[in-house]
Amino acid sequence: xxxxxxxxxxxxWQSAAELDPLLQAHLAECVTCHARQQRAQLAxxxxxxxxxxxxxxxLDGAVVAALHAGTRQERAIQQVSALTRQEVPAxxxxxxxxxxxxxxEQPAPAELEVRLRxxxxxxxxxxxxxxxxxxxxxxxxxxxxxxxxxxxRSSSRRRAFAFVGALLLVMGLGSLALQRWGAELSSSQQxxxxxxxxxxxxxxxxxxxxxxxxxxIGGLSGGASEVLGKEKL
Amino acid sequence: MKTDPDRLLVEACQSSRTSxxxxxxxxxxxxxxxxxxxxxxxxxxNASDALDASQETFGILFRKIYDFRFESKFSSWVYRxxxxxxxxxxxxxxxxxxxxxxxxxxxTHESVQANLRDERVEAPLAAxxxxxxxxxxxxxxxxxxxxMRAITVLRYVENQxxxxxxxxxxxxxxxxxxxxxxAHDALDRExxxxxxxxxxx
Numbered sequence: 001x002x003x004x005x006x007x008x009x010x011x012x013w014q015s016a017a018e019l020d021p022l023l024q025a026h027l028a029e030c031v032t033c034h035a036r037q038q039r040a041q042l043a044x045x046x047x048x049x050x051x052x053x054x055x056x057x058x059l060d061g062a063v064v065a066a067l068h069a070g071t072r073q074e075r076a077i078q079q080v081s082a083l084t085r086q087e088v089p090a091x092x093x094x095x096x097x098x099x100x101x102x103x104x105e106q107p108a109p110a111e112l113e114v115r116l117r118x119x120x121x122x123x124x125x126x127x128x129x130x131x132x133x134x135x136x137x138x139x140x141x142x143x144x145x146x147x148x149x150x151x152x153r154s155s156s157r158r159r160a161f162a163f164v165g166a167l168l169l170v171m172g173l174g175s176l177a178l179q180r181w182g183a184e185l186s187s188s189q190q191x192x193x194x195x196x197x198x199x200x201x202x203x204x205x206x207x208x209x210x211x212x213x214x215x216x217i218g219g220l221s222g223g224a225s226e227v228l229g230k231e232k233l
Numbered sequence: 234m235k236t237d238p239d240r241l242l243v244e245a246c247q248s249s250r251t252s253x254x255x256x257x258x259x260x261x262x263x264x265x266x267x268x269x270x271x272x273x274x275x276x277x278x279n280a281s282d283a284l285d286a287s288q289e290t291f292g293i294l295f296r297k298i299y300d301f302r303f304e305s306k307f308s309s310w311v312y313r314x315x316x317x318x319x320x321x322x323x324x325x326x327x328x329x330x331x332x333x334x335x336x337x338x339x340x341t342h343e344s345v346q347a348n349l350r351d352e353r354v355e356a357p358l359a360a361x362x363x364x365x366x367x368x369x370x371x372x373x374x375x376x377x378x379x380x381m382r383a384i385t386v387l388r389y390v391e392n393q394x395x396x397x398x399x400x401x402x403x404x405x406x407x408x409x410x411x412x413x414x415x416a417h418d419a420l421d422r423e424x425x426x427x428x429x430x431x432x433x434x
Contacts, residue, residue: 010410046366059270062287063291067292070296
């Protein structure tokens with residue numbers, strides 16, 4: 001009767017001389033184990049038959065370089081370890097102590113207590129304030145500048161025109177009234193009094209005024225009337 | 234206790250502090266360079282990395298040989314440094330995964346030196362380009378984890394006993410056996426297609 005197949009296949013890698021008689025008997029009967037043992041023995045022979053590698057000539061040079069590098073490294077380590085240890089100057093101790101004392105004596109700022117009281121009194125409000133304060137300040141987009149400057153410029157120009165126009169009208173009426181009043185006064189001294197007639201004249205251009213009125217308006221408008229007058233009122 | 238065969242050489246190195254590859258250290262280097270390079274080559278899997286690992290191994294040997302106290306066999310210590318240097322190098326270059334042209338070239342030439350005496354191996358090797366098979370075996374070793382790769386190389390390439398492997402890797406014999414057992418399983422998986430290709434067709 002056949003003996004059971006060994007669970008330890010490692011024994012197949014042993015040389016034939018090392019195999020125990022029981023295993024040898026099993027191998028003679030079991031084809032599977034025999035094939036497996038033959039394969040293991042073949043693998044051993046192949047491994048042992050691998051050709052020995054000879055060290056290449058390049059190894060000599062590489063080792064010489066490594067040894068010199070190693071010697072230099074050792075010498076450097078010796079030099080470094082031989083360096084004298086520098087004593088700590090006495091002044092350093094006092095400076096460190098001063099620094100530590102200064103740090104230790106830092107009192108809590110009075111504001112801390114105020115903030116804490118506010119925090120405890122109204123936690124949600126304090127939290128909101130704290131977080132709102134942290135919100136990033138957004139910068140106005142460049143479009144906004146453009147949108148605002150164009151209408152502002154045009155409206156201020158319109159206002160200037162209206163102002164100067166109204167001023168010219170008032171001044172024109174005033175000068176006419178003065179002229180009429182002067183004429184009435186002189187004629188009333190010579191002739192009997194006649195009824196006063198108002199003659200309203202609308203002047204659309206500064207150039208239509210007499211020089212005195214024009215100079216007056218120019219002075220009141222800071223010279224704007226002269227500039228605008230040229231552009232056409 | 235047996236005397237370390239390298240004791241005189243090591244003591245000569247320790248007594249004469251040389252500044253480079255000369256004197257007693259040169260003798261030590263000549264005695265070990267092929268063994269160190271071979272282990273490094275089989276663990277790293279290519280000539281370029283093997284050269285770097287060997288260089289690092291001798292650099293470490295040179296710096297630490299003065300502290301060696303013969304608490305283990307000197308050769309075991311050398312192998313340990315070489316194995317660790319190779320594994321470290323593979324870990325460092327693991328992400329890169331470059332293929333050395335030099336290594337490829339060596340793969341094509343190495344099996345010319347193969348000395349397979351067994352008839353069952355020799356006949357198919359001759360028929361199916363031996364260099365390819367050696368390359369396949371090296372590839373199978375390369376697919377193992379670094380620890381399993383190291384133990385496989387020490388066991389089958391360097392022919393070390395369980396005790397020597399335990400001393401080299403500074404692990405117990407039980408760990409050697411269990412780790413080797415896992416390496417056997419992995420090698421079985423890796424090599425079965427190769428063996429089928431070369432021996433069952």
